[in-house]
Amino acid sequence: MKALVIDAAASCMHIAAKNDDFKASISLDLGQKQSQKLLPSIDYILSQVELKASELEYTALTSGPGTFTGLRLAFSALKAIELANNVPVYGIPTLEAYAYPYTSFEGQVVSVIDAKKDQFFACVYENGKTVMEAADTSAEFVASKLDKSKKILLAGPDAALFAEELKKISSDFNLIVYPSQPCPTDSLFAIAESMIEQKKEPLADYDGPVYLRKSEAEIKLEQSAN
Incomplete structure (x- = not known):
């Protein structure tokens, strides 16, 4: 299948694309610079497997829990691809x-x-x-x-x-505890394709990240209200 996946739940962001048997991935551990590098990295990864966004059959991401900023960035990027190209987005619990x-x-x-x-x-x-x-x-x-x-x-x-x-x-x-962990993008490909095979629904337009913790802004707002 032709797909793009993102794991942005932790400090190191992982992006991967596959075009049937061809696969490419990249990891970004750049702190605040990740927001600047995500979209160029998506373009780069797709180019490495000779794909255009319009050719994707699905995208998938870790849907949370995780970092507020990373999850929002990933959702925004894949929702934009969905809107422009009608490509379904599958959310997978981190x-x-x-x-x-x-x-x-x-x-x-x-x-x-x-x-x-x-x-x-x-x-x-x-x-x-x-x-x-x-x-x-x-x-x-x-x-x-x-x-x-x-x-x-x-x-x-x-x-x-x-x-x-x-x-x-x-x-x-x-x-x-293994000294290194498997690349999470491989799991995202496997789980998403299992979901597709089982005819599970992709994310709806209104679906967003799953946060287990309130943001600092929400906590401050609640404190100011009390």
Whole structure:
């Protein structure tokens, strides 16, 4: 299939395109400059697989949780392509995408992103089923949901950081943390095409990012109202 996918949920943004058997990807870890580089990077990636936006069969993105700015940038870019070329956009929960490569893992899988302020966006899976729903929570709360008798694989860009937090809580966890994580864009391609095969609906016009935490502006507005 001909597709474009974006993972902008964490500090490092990943963009990839495929034209049947040809695939290209790029990663951007540029801080605030990412907003300037996203659209040129999309054009570049599409050119590498000899595609035009009008030729895409679908696009997909990590729909959240994640960084406010990154998620908004990705949604805006793919919604613009959808509007101009009638290309459906598929939203895939961020933590599901990060855990996807380990669906057959025999144990528990913790998919995690550093949410700052001593909090994490985390979700726990076992045998492909959700043990703990995605939450903006503490390492202590996630630890309470884990089974120390089983292997626990940590997935996501901040897996190593989360492992250190779990070790502070207990030395009894049987943790597995790989030194590098699989590229999330491969998961986005696979999950989106499974959704298409199952005839699941793409994002509607009104759908936006899934935020588990209120923005600083929302918090300040609530404080000023009280």
